[in-house]
Each structure stands twice: as structure tokens, then as C-alpha cells.
Amino acid sequence: MATKASRPRGVSRWNVAARALAAIPANYVLTSLGIACLARLLPMRPEEASVAATLASFALFAVLALAAFAVRSVARLWLAMIGAGILLGGGLWISIATGGRL
Amino acid sequence: MKESLRQSMAWLHTWTGLLLGWLLFAMFATGTAAYFQDEITRWMQPEVAGRPDPVVATEGAVRFLQTTAPDAKRWFITPPNSRSATTQVFWQPEGDRPRGSRRDTSATLDGQGHRIEARETRGGTFLYRFHFDLHYLPVIWARYMVGIAAMFMLIAILSGVITHKKIFADFFMLRFGKGQRSWLDAHNVTAVLALPFHLMITFTGLVTLATLYMPWGIAANYASPDSFFEAVFARSDEVERSGKAAPLAPVGAMMRTASAEWHGAGVGFLSVSNPGDATATVSLTRAPEDAIGSRGPALTLDGTTGRRLDASVSKGAALETESVMIGLHAGRFAEWGLRWLYFLSGVGGTIMVGSGLVLWTVKRRTRLPDPERPHFGFRLVERLNVAAIAGLGAGLASYFLANRLLPLRMEARADWEVHSLFIAWVAVLIWALVRPAQRAWIEALALAALLFAAVPFVNALTTPRNLFASLVAGDWLFVAFDAVMLLLAAGFGWAARKAARPRSARVKRRASQAQETVVAA
Numbered sequence: 185m186a187t188k189a190s191r192p193r194g195v196s197r198w199n200v201a202a203r204a205l206a207a208i209p210a211n212y213v214l215t216s217l218g219i220a221c222l223a224r225l226l227p228m229r230p231e232e233a234s235v236a237a238t239l240a241s242f243a244l245f246a247v248l249a250l251a252a253f254a255v256r257s258v259a260r261l262w263l264a265m266i267g268a269g270i271l272l273g274g275g276l277w278i279s280i281a282t283g284g285r286l
Numbered sequence: 287m288k289e290s291l292r293q294s295m296a297w298l299h300t301w302t303g304l305l306l307g308w309l310l311f312a313m314f315a316t317g318t319a320a321y322f323q324d325e326i327t328r329w330m331q332p333e334v335a336g337r338p339d340p341v342v343a344t345e346g347a348v349r350f351l352q353t354t355a356p357d358a359k360r361w362f363i364t365p366p367n368s369r370s371a372t373t374q375v376f377w378q379p380e381g382d383r384p385r386g387s388r389r390d391t392s393a394t395l396d397g398q399g400h401r402i403e404a405r406e407t408r409g410g411t412f413l414y415r416f417h418f419d420l421h422y423l424p425v426i427w428a429r430y431m432v433g434i435a436a437m438f439m440l441i442a443i444l445s446g447v448i449t450h451k452k453i454f455a456d457f458f459m460l461r462f463g464k465g466q467r468s469w470l471d472a473h474n475v476t477a478v479l480a481l482p483f484h485l486m487i488t489f490t491g492l493v494t495l496a497t498l499y500m501p502w503g504i505a506a507n508y509a510s511p512d513s514f515f516e517a518v519f520a521r522s523d524e525v526e527r528s529g530k531a532a533p534l535a536p537v538g539a540m541m542r543t544a545s546a547e548w549h550g551a552g553v554g555f556l557s558v559s560n561p562g563d564a565t566a567t568v569s570l571t572r573a574p575e576d577a578i579g580s581r582g583p584a585l586t587l588d589g590t591t592g593r594r595l596d597a598s599v600s601k602g603a604a605l606e607t608e609s610v611m612i613g614l615h616a617g618r619f620a621e622w623g624l625r626w627l628y629f630l631s632g633v634g635g636t637i638m639v640g641s642g643l644v645l646w647t648v649k650r651r652t653r654l655p656d657p658e659r660p661h662f663g664f665r666l667v668e669r670l671n672v673a674a675i676a677g678l679g680a681g682l683a684s685y686f687l688a689n690r691l692l693p694l695r696m697e698a699r700a701d702w703e704v705h706s707l708f709i710a711w712v713a714v715l716i717w718a719l720v721r722p723a724q725r726a727w728i729e730a731l732a733l734a735a736l737l738f739a740a741v742p743f744v745n746a747l748t749t750p751r752n753l754f755a756s757l758v759a760g761d762w763l764f765v766a767f768d769a770v771m772l773l774l775a776a777g778f779g780w781a782a783r784k785a786a787r788p789r790s791a792r793v794k795r796r797a798s799q800a801q802e803t804v805v806a807a
Binding site: 215216217219220221222223224228229230231232233234235236237238239241242243245246247249250253254256276280285286 | 290291294295297298437440441444445448489492493496497500502503504505506507508509513514517518602603604605607608611
């Protein structure tokens with residue numbers, strides 16, 4: 185089939201599915217956590233920091249999506265994403281719990 | 287390692303480009319047309335002519351609103367500018383009365399403030415709205431779909447650049463009549479020539495609806511989005527009417543005050559709160575054609591005295607960047623030269639998406655196990671390509687034709703113009719599904735060519751503003767519209783001719799010629 189021919193060698197359906205899950209829903213969660221942390225960390229007025237982080241989000245999402253299909257090991261990809269997600273999520277939780285929101 | 291990266295990026299490019307490619311094609315095509323939305327609206331209302339003065343027109347609009355909606359909560363006025371000839375007014379009635387039809391709370395006015403009795407149409411505005419709101423489905427779903435498609439586009443562009451080995455060598459490489467190689471060249475040339483435009487337009491497109499797609503940057507700092515918008519726009523609280531009547535000060539003078547404040551830039555938008563009351567205020571926003579930023583400065587004046595109350599606070603770097611990004615996307619600041627460049631780049635983007643879709647089938651056709659009986663996925667893509675590319679062309683031409691052909695006093699006329707677009711589009715889709723693929727291409731492309739070619743003729747038969755009269759009168763807007771219709775007809779006609787003479791036939795002919803030469807020798 186045409187699909188098989190254009191797919192890089194040694195890549196199974198499951199491999200593609202795992203990468204697509206990482207590249208779309210997991211990427212969205214990770215990007216959201218990342219820019220939420222960025223919005224709290226940037227040394228600007230809060231509305232400025234929020235907008236700057238939001239603008240950066242699309243570039244971050246696109247790069248992470250490319251990376252999800254570029255890296256060799258799917259297992260390492262998921263490990264890295266989960267690890268980063270826990271770090272960012274924890275940091276965000278602490279920041280909001282101690283600093284509050286406007 | 288390097289080769290495998292290129293391979294995986296090529297794979298990603300293929301599939302992100304294909305999955306939502308048909309939607310992207312429609313977004314690119316209608317968005318490109320929207321660079322001329324005001325001009326399209328003027329063409330679709332041939333009864334409207336002239337170049338009204340914005341200040342006089344606004345004063346007229348205020349007189350209209352004072353008689354039509356004297357006790358409204360707010361009036362909104364968009365004065366005419368260098369591109370549009372009409373004043374648009376909306377009003378928000380007092381209390382939360384259920385919203386009636388569009389005509390009950392809005393009007394299109396001429397330079398003196400009289401309601402224009404031109405044919406009912408949604409004009410170029412429909413094409414503009416369609417490119418992010420689509421049609422026949424809830425706006426919020428449409429915007430999510432469009433956002434996902436735009437993100438796929440961004441990823442397809444980036445992975446396409448990584449895949450592309452000789453991005454500069456291929457810059458001027460366009461080989462005709464070579465089958466797959468030609469499609470690839472067409473895809474590459476349109477992609478690479480306008481690459482900065484494609485990247486810019488895709489990214490800034492996402493930015494226009496950023497707070498819908500990525501609300502988390504705001505949610506991180508604000509418990510409620512409203513407090514963010516208050517911080518950014520410093521929205522004044524609604525003031526209750528005092529009940530003490532007081533006449534509105536002349537708006538002309540207010541517009542001159544604002545223009546002086548903005549170094550001569552015009553007023554693009556006015557809103558009047560509590561008109562006719564002692565608590566009235568007037569907010570004026572700078573015209574979008576006078577600077578790139580989409581969120582121009584605003585000035586709020588006291589409605590009864592014209593005294594200055596408040597000016598918008600200057601924005602920080604991030605908000606200014608966002609404003610400029612949205613402004614770059616919409617291109618409202620662009621003068622004629624730049625506006626045509628925007629349009630041509632958009633046409634390039636449309637061809638890039640379309641040729642990419644075709645390339646998907648061309649590339650796979652030779653590798654099919656049985657080229658006579660392709661598998662379901664292949665046939666589906668092939669048919670959807672016909673429907674998306676030729677079908678949208680036929681649909682757009684039908685939209686313009688319906689504007690000239692539907693009875694002028696028809697009930698829900700504007701809606702039926704829009705329905706005509708989709709009826710033609712769906713008709714081509716059905717045609718593409720039942721006909722053999724190659725015949726479907728030829729017939730649908732030829733139909734689109736015929737319909738576009740018909741537009742200038744139908745215009746000449748139904749209005750006095752035909753191509754010859756427009757040329758004599760120096761009415762370049764109408765001349766350009768007719769010319770673009772004929773160019774589109776020529777483009778679709780050329781494509782139909784190409785589709786009618788497939789590569790296989792040419793190659794066979796060339797082979798037999800070669801054989802003849804061999805035999806003769």
C-alpha cells in the first residue's frame with residue numbers, strides 16, 4: 185500500500201499511533217503547562233507575560249510536534265514528555281498555590 | 287541519522303498536508319479573496335457609487351440613529367474609508383430585548399446618512415467570515431477546526447522545509463510537461479517563493495484566535511479571563527442612563543480632535559454610549575488603514591461637551607507584538623501595491639496547497655498494485671481533490687453570478703447567494719464521486735472556467751457597469767474585478783486542457799515518434 189511505501193523503514197502502525205498521541209494531545213497538555221509557567225515567570229506586567237507566553241505557545245507546539253516524529257525512540261519520547269509534564273505541572277501548582285492569581 | 291530525519295519529516299509533511307488539506311485550500315482561497323473584501327462588496331452592490339467624506343457620513347449616520355434608535359444603549363458606527371463607500375451602523379437596544387433580524391439593529395448608510403436601498407448581499411464580508419467561521423455550523427466548532435488545520439499547516443510548512451534538500455537551487459526550477467516532476471516543481475516554487483508569507487500568515491492566523499486556542503497563558507495569571515481583558519483594554523464600566531436628556535455634541539468636531547491627536551490619521555470606528563442622555567460618552571478608534579497594528583489607539587470623549595475623558599494606555603511590547611501580528615495577517619494597512627502582493631502571495635499559497643494535494647495522488651498512482659483499480663483511500667483523495675479545487679472555484683463563481691441573477695427584491699436574497707456557492711460546490715462533489723476520476727477533473731475544471739468567464743458577461747447584461755463602460759469611466763475596481771474573473775477562467779481552462787491530455791498520452795506519442803525516427807533511420 186501507498187502508506188507503507190512512504191513510511192520510514194521499520195515504523196509500525198503502533199509506533200505512528202504512539203507518536204501521534206504524543207504530538208497532539210500530550211503535546212497540547214505539555215505546551216499549556218509550559219506557557220502557563222512562562223506566563224508566571226516572565227519578569228513583566230502580568231497581562232504582558234500572559235500574552236508573550238501565548239504568542240510563544242504556537243512555536244513551542246509546532247517544534248514539539250516535529251520532535252515527536254523526529255526522535256528515534258518512542259519510549260524515550262514519552263518518558264521525556266511525562267517527566268517534563270510532571271516538573272512543569274508541579275512548579276505551576278506550587279506557584280499558584282503560594283502566589284495566587286489575579 | 288540525517289537521512290532518517292529527512293525521511294520522517296517527509297512522512298510528516300505528507301500526512302499533515304493531506305489530512306486537512308481540503309479545508310486549508312478553502313481557507314487559503316477565501317482568505318486570499320478577503321484581501322479585497324471591501325472591493326468585492328462594492329462590486330456586489332453596483333448601485334452604490336461615490337466617495338463620501340467620512341466626517342460628513344458619520345454626522346449623517348448620527349442623524350439616522352437619532353431618529354431610528356434614539357434610546358439605544360450603544361451605537362456603533364464604521365465610517366466609509368478609502369476602500370468602502372458606505373457607513374455601517376449597529377445599535378444595541380435598551381434592555382435585553384430578544385434580537386430580531388439583522389435589519390432591526392443594523393443598517394448600511396450612504397454619505398448623507400440615508401439607508402441604502404441596494405441589493406441585499408453579504409458581499410466580500412462573507413468570504414472573509416467563511417475563511418475562519420465556515421458556514422452552516424456553529425462558529426465555535428468552525429474556529430476550532432480552522433485552528434487545528436492552521437496548526438497542521440504550520441507543521442507541514444516546517445517539516446516541508448526540513449525535507450527540502452535544495453531549497454535555493456529549486457527556487458527558479460519549474461519544469462513543464464514532466465508529470466510528477468512538474469507537480470513537485472509547482473508545489474516547490476509556490477511554497478518557496480512565498481515561504482516567508484506562508485509562515486507569517488499561518489502563525490499570525492493562529493495568533494488572531496490565540497486566546498481561544500491557548501487560554502492557559504492567561505489562566506495562569508488571571509482567575510477569570512474578564513479581569514485580563516479589563517487590564518488590557520481598560521474597558522469603562524457601563525453607566526446607567528441618568529434620565530436627564532442632553533443633546534450630543536457634534537461628532538465631526540470630535541473626529542477632528544481625534545485625528546489631530548493621531549497626527550492626522552482618520553477615525554475607523556466610533557461607539558456612542560447612552561446617546562441623548564447627560565451621561566453619553568463617545569469612543570473613537572483610529573482607522574486600521576493608517577498603521578499596521580490591529581488595535582489602534584482609542585480616545586473617549588464626553589458626549590455632551592466633547593471634552594476628553596480618557597485615552598487608551600500605551601501597550602507593552604508583548605501586546606504591541608500581538609497587535610502587529612494580527613494587523614499583518616489582516617493587511618488592512620496595505621496600500622494598493624502591497625495589497626496586490628498580499629493577494630498574489632495568497633494565490634501562491636492556494637496553489638501550493640492544491641498542488642500538494644494533487645501531488646499526493648500523482649506520486650502514488652505509479653506505485654499502485656493495480657493502477658486501473660486503485661484502493662479506496664486513493665479514490666477518496668482523488669475525488670475530494672476535484673471537489674475541493676474545481677468545486678470551490680465553481681462555487682465562488684456561482685456566488686458572484688447569483689449576486690447578479692437572483693431577483694433584486696427576493697426574500698432572504700443574501701442567504702441565497704451564499705446557498706448558491708454551496709449548491710455548486712456540492713454539485714461538483716457529487717459529480718466527482720460518480721464520474722471516472724480523469725473525466726471528473728476535466729469536466730469540473732471546465733465548469734469552473736465557464737462560470738468564471740460568465741461573470742463579466744452576466745455583469746454586462748444585468749448592470750450598466752460593463753467592462754467597456756468601466757474602462758471608459760476609469761472605474762478600475764470594476765475593471766480589475768472583471769479582469770481577475772477572466773484570468774481565473776483562463777487558469778481553470780488551462781488546467782482543464784492539461785487534464786484532458788494526460789502525461790501517459792504525451793509520453794506514448796513521444797515514444798512512438800522516437801520509434802518512427804529509429805525506423806526511418
